[in-house]
Amino acid sequence: MPHPVDVHVGKRIRHRRWLTGMTQQQLAEAVGIKFQQIQKYETGANRVSASRLWDMAEALEVDVSFFFEGLAKDGHEGSTTLPADIIADKEALDLVRSYYAIPETQRKRLFDLARVLSEVA
Incomplete structure (x- = not known):
């Protein structure tokens, strides 16, 4: 079972990628990997290394801390005033x-x- 932090980071990668209008293939090319790996990162199935996360932050034009926003100290998603699937709308x-x-x-x-x-x- 994926770790909650890996799932959260994956969701943040996917949301930022969607916001920028970037495809999985485009992000993969920007960081030098295959798009299947992006899929695994976004679902939390694979853990993103620090250096890969740094590269993704650069490609997605955000600070690395962006991927951890909304995480509670226990590693689970903290409460927000917005629905969790707001970007799916x-x-x-x-x-x-x-x-x-x-x-x-x-x-x-x-x-x-x-x-x-x-x-x-």
Whole structure:
């Protein structure tokens, strides 16, 4: 049975890959492995080495710590205010992709606006 941390890291790899619109094949080529290995990482069937995780973080343009966000100290997923499968929702995924397509300075302003609107809702 896969370790909960390996499963969590795999989910974070998959979610980030989806957000960037990258295929398993593209990520595999970026880090120099076969796409089947990406599949195994994403399901938690295989543990990702530190150096491979570093390469993936670079390819996916995130800090390595991104893959561990949402993990509780006991190695299990911590509670969040969002459903765990939010990225599986096509509308949410399209919204996030569109958000990251906006230039950073405008994106921050949009984020600030969204935060204000959510506080008054």
